[in-house]
Amino acid sequence: MDQAHALLIASPGLGHLIPVLELGNRLSSVLNVHVTILAVTSGSSSLIEIETIHAATTRGTCEIMELPSVDIDHLVEPDATVVTKIAAKMRAMKSAVRDAVKSMKRKPTVMIVDFLGTNLISIDDVGVMAKYVYVPSHAWFLALMVYLPVLDKVVEGEYVEIKEPLKIPGCKPVGPKELLDTMLNRSNQQYSECVQSGLEIPMSDGILVNTWEELQGNTLAALREDKDLNRVMKIPVYPIGPIIRTSGPIVRTKLTENPNGIFEWLDKQRERSVVYVCLGSGGTLSFEQTMELALGLELSGQSFLWVLRRPVSYLEVSSRDDDHVSNGLPKGFLDRTRGVGLVVTQWAPQVEILSHGSIGGFLSHCGWSSVLESLTEGVPIIAWPLYAEQWMNATLLADEIGVAIRTLELPSKKVIGREEVAFLVKKIVAEEDGEGRKIRDKAEEVKVSSKRAWTHGGSSHSSLLEWAKQCRLVS
Structure with a gap:
């Protein structure tokens, strides 16, 4: 039987690139599957991203393909926020991603995008693949993201002016001190991008989230079982954290202090x-x-x-x-x-x-x-x-x-x-x-x-195996 193939796609920025690289390493090492990472970088001038990709390539656990950057200046305002720029870049990269997948000799079994690349879930003409979203944050953040389109319809005015915390079914309410900065101005494009991501995440086959049962059991239970949350998200959630950079030989770069x-x-x-x-x-x-x-x-x-x-x-x-x-x-x-x-x-x-x-x-x-x-x-x-x-x-x-x-x-x-x-x-x-x-x-x-979560039979280890069987990465 041919080795299964997982395709991961990282949005621009270290905050997205590094979590996807580490997820790829975990899939490769635990599941013994072939992993290809498409890295959508910020451009040739982004020295930190280039050196991070080089270091990851040197480790050699995943195949990494850097997609040529595209110009998005005509797609966003000059003062656009980081979130807006990333979302615009990921939309502009859709055809490049499609071409990269078509060119692969070994067709992917599953495609995983991070939560700012959810527009790629609708990519077509690349063969049948299971499509998942990786949320490198926690379960409470995920609950807010998928419920945000509902809040967008029912809450009037700016969130910063609300008297009562925003209620998320089965979860801790979100008060003024917990609002995402993308929610501070509803007329800004980054807010619209956030709402769109909340609509697109449930269109995937499931979600991998970087937390574990023992840390956030109640919130994870709400995501799976609360009837009001389930109305907006009927797909499974797999807590597979903590996935972090592992310590090891220090890669010396131009950016590293002695x-x-x-x-x-x-x-x-x-x-x-x-x-x-x-x-x-x-x-x-x-x-x-x-x-x-x-x-x-x-x-x-x-x-x-x-x-x-x-x-x-x-x-x-x-x-x-x-x-x-x-x-x-x-x-x-x-x-x-x-x-x-x-x-x-x-x-x-x-x-x-x-x-x-x-x-x-x-x-x-x-x-x-x-x-x-x-x-x-x-x-x-x-x-x-x-x-x-x-x-x-x-x-x-x-x-x-x-x-x-x-x-x-x-x-x-x-x-x-x-x-x-x-x-x-x-x-x-x-x-x-x-x-x-x-x-x-x-x-x-x-x-x-x-x-304990990542010992054999631990909660995250078992959750990853359950997901891998569901998408036929392992038998």
């Missing part, structure tokens, strides 16, 4: 004593907020490792003038914190850092990939959400799962002062009793459950 220096410093720190600070590749802090964060870290007296870099746009070449990033820090800060803190001004190996025994907390933007990388190592989180679904993630982590502490106000709404920063850092890393201890203990419990 990792040896980082780990030599971490090796000198006490166990679980360091707060790791990283706000993702797309996070932007104002000058004033950067100052307050720095002074708060200093005021806490705790050891810290801070990855401080310029934000990188998903669809634009990044400025690599990182030598000047640290110029925005308070005067004398680096001298005063020498030995206590380490500031890294380029890319750092996050998975390896979070797995180091000295890391006791993670001040994070709460991107779901970073969240999972932290939770699978039992590292509690200081939630610092900035954009996308990160506000939703922060509430999930702090209020429902209990592995995080969050700021009193959203960091995107006001500057978080140094005293609050210091308070949060000391509570999550050093508090002997009370809330800090409970959060750290819960993080350890989640770590254990995340490992």
Whole structure:
């Protein structure tokens, strides 16, 4: 019998590319199927994406085909958001994807697209394939996405003005502090793209979601069993998480800080004593907020490792003038914190850092990939959400799962002062009793459950096998 073939399609941007690459690696290693990944990149100038694809190709578990980028300037407004640009690019790539599939000698058994490439579900003339959507986020986010077309019809006015939280059948309501940033302005095209994705997801044969039963059992049950949710989504949901980047040999690129220096410093720190600070590749802090964060870290007296870099746009070449990033820090800060803190001004190996025994907390933007990388190592989180679904993630982590502490106000709404920063850092890393201890203990419990989910016979391992049998990847 010929080896089954799975085709994965990644939308532009590291936040989409990396999760799809890791899903491909998991399918290849667990199911022993041939995996082809079509990478729709941001263009030849996107150095980070190119190096990520090169590193993944070097690992050699999947076949990766980079599709030539197409010009979408005539399809979107000059000030279009990232979501709008990605959705437009994926629509413009439809014929290229169709041609790529037709040219394959080994026809795919199944096609998997990420949730911003759902227009590809309707692709035709490529043979009979099962078509699935991969949601690299959590089940609550998925529930909101598929129910958004209903909310779009029944809610009047702007969501930010609603008095009561938005009700999603069987799930935790979504309040003003949890709204996706794509929902903040209903007249913006990115909102329309989000609603369209919510309509298209249920047109697939099923959904793979990057969570696991023990983490979100109630929400997953609602997606499967709630009659009101089932009216808009009658397809199966397969929780197969956590799927994250695995630690291993560090791939040195032009964008990677000397990792040896980082780990030599971490090796000198006490166990679980360091707060790791990283706000993702797309996070932007104002000058004033950067100052307050720095002074708060200093005021806490705790050891810290801070990855401080310029934000990188998903669809634009990044400025690599990182030598000047640290110029925005308070005067004398680096001298005063020498030995206590380490500031890294380029890319750092996050998975390896979070797995180091000295890391006791993670001040994070709460991107779901970073969240999972932290939770699978039992590292509690200081939630610092900035954009996308990160506000939703922060509430999930702090209020429902209990592995995080969050700021009193959203960091995107006001500057978080140094005293609050210091308070949060000391509570999550050093508090002997009370809330800090409970959060750290819960993080350890989640770590254990995340490992158990992927043991043979565990919930995610079994869910993946069930899905693979359903779409005939395995017998």
